[in-house]
Structure formats: structure tokens, C-alpha cells
Amino acid sequence: SAVISQKPSRDICQRGTSLTIQCQVDSQVTMMFWYRQQPGQSLTLIATANQGSEATYESGFVIDKFPISRPNLTFSTLTVSNMSPEDSSIYLCSVWDVKGSYEQYFGPGTRLTVT
Amino acid sequence: GQQVMQIPQYQHVQEGEDFTTYCNSSTTLSNIQWYKQRPGGHPVFLIQLVKSGEVKKQKRLTFQFGEAKKNSSLHITATQTTDVGTYFCAGSFTGGGNKLTFGTGTQLKVEL
Numbered sequence: 576s577a578v579i580s581q582k583p584s585r586d587i588c589q590r591g592t593s594l595t596i597q598c599q600v601d602s603q604v605t606m607m608f609w610y611r612q613q614p615g616q617s618l619t620l621i622a623t624a625n626q627g628s629e630a631t632y633e634s635g636f637v638i639d640k641f642p643i644s645r646p647n648l649t650f651s652t653l654t655v656s657n658m659s660p661e662d663s664s665i666y667l668c669s670v671w672d673v674k675g676s677y678e679q680y681f682g683p684g685t686r687l688t689v690t
Numbered sequence: 691g692q693q694v695m696q697i698p699q700y701q702h703v704q705e706g707e708d709f710t711t712y713c714n715s716s717t718t719l720s721n722i723q724w725y726k727q728r729p730g731g732h733p734v735f736l737i738q739l740v741k742s743g744e745v746k747k748q749k750r751l752t753f754q755f756g757e758a759k760k761n762s763s764l765h766i767t768a769t770q771t772t773d774v775g776t777y778f779c780a781g782s783f784t785g786g787g788n789k790l791t792f793g794t795g796t797q798l799k800v801e802l
Binding site: 677680 | 691721723731732733734735738778780787788789790791792793794795797
């Protein structure tokens with residue numbers, strides 16, 4: 576299994592600003608995913624981040640709004656840019672490793688409130 | 691795009707009663723996973739089903755994958771207060787790699 580930490584755990588930000596969320600894994604993993612979960616809702620995949628390549632974004636999400644970095648096999652960042660209240664949500668990273676089993680492991684999430 | 695729906699959205703049961711959540715996909719799945727999310731927590735993997743008609747059991751939990759690989763169910767026998775949380779199915783589609791599409795979720799509350 577993989578142990579994942581995220582920073583910050585929560586933040587309150589003003590509209591128009593940007594926040595970078597960090598995701599750290601205790602082992603090297605092949606694939607990292609970023610999800611958004613609005614209160615009481617399901618998880619929506621934002622993008623897939625593979626080391627050494629550009630992130631792949633899902634429909635409705637663009638790189639200018641959610642730039643992602645994946646500098647190595649244990650770390651990734653997601654930036655929420657030019658925030659609006661509609662960006663208030665929980666952001667979760669998850670990992671999947673081709674060498675391991677097939678399930679995804681999730682980080683504890685970052686609770687973002689935009690005022 | 692691919693959609694995965696779950697019913698019911700909410701379920702309140704008395705402790706000891708059974709509970710079932712149903713998951714339906716708009717298109718055929720290559721496999722389906724189930725996750726549990728406790729209040730304030732993150733999703734935790736429960737199981738993966740791959741084969742058509744597959745049935746797997748984990749203690750009081752029974753998971754089924756439909757013959758057409760477009761639907762699945764999770765049944766909990768004799769619920770306990772520790773079963774409280776939201777149950778999500780998450781499907782992988784052919785050609786989608788390891789990308790998961792999460793279902794809408796079923797929130798379970800268990801009352802004493």
C-alpha cells in the first residue's frame with residue numbers, strides 16, 4: 576500500500592488568488608491522479624499526472640486553470656489558479672502503481688474555501 | 691461521456707437491517723471497483739470485480755458484477771454502525787487505462 580500526504584490540509588483563499596496543493600507519496604508510483612470532490616458529491620477526475628510527461632486533463636478542466644507538476648515518482652502539485660467561489664471543494668490526489676495491486680490509494684484531501 | 695449512476699442516493703437503516711446499493715453504467719465496463727468513504731475521510735478501496743457475473747464476498751459484504759458488465763451491486767448483511775459512510779462504485783472503461791469514473795455514491799446511515 577501507499578501512504579500519501581497532502582499539504583495544506585485546508586485553506587481559505589480570496590478570489591483571484593492561486594493555491595498550490597502538494598501531494599507526497601512514501602514510495603515511487605507510476606500514475607498520480609487529481610480529483611475534485613464538492614461537499615456531498617462524488618469524485619470528479621481533473622487530470623492524470625505521469626512523471627516525465629504533460630498531465631492529461633479531463634473534459635472541462637484546462638491546464639491554465641489547474642497547472643500540474645510531476646517532477647519525480649513520489650511528488651506532484653496541483654495549482655488552482657485565479658480562484659472563484661465555485662472552486663471551493665476538496666481536492667484529492669491518488670496514486671496507482673503498475674508494480675503493485677490495482678486499487679488507487681487516496682490522500683487525505685485539501686479542503687479549499689474561496690471567499 | 692461515460693456516466694456511472696448509483697441508487698439510492700441515501701439510505702437510512704436500523705442496525706441489523708440489510709443494505710444494498712446499485713451501480714449502473716451507460717457503457718460496458720472493463721472492471722469495477724468499490725470504495726468506502728467515511729464522513730470527513732477519503733475513499734478507501736474495498737474490492738475490484740473483473741469478470742462478467744462475478745460475485746465476491748468480504749465478511750458481511752457481497753459484491754456482484756452484472757453479466758453484461760454494465761451494472762454492479764454491493765449488499766451488506768446485518769448492518770453495523772461501523773458501516774456508516776458513502777459507498778462509491780468506480781468503473782474503468784476499455785481504452786481508458788487506469789482512469790476511474792466514480793459513481794454518484796450512496797450515503798448509508800445506520801441508527802441504533
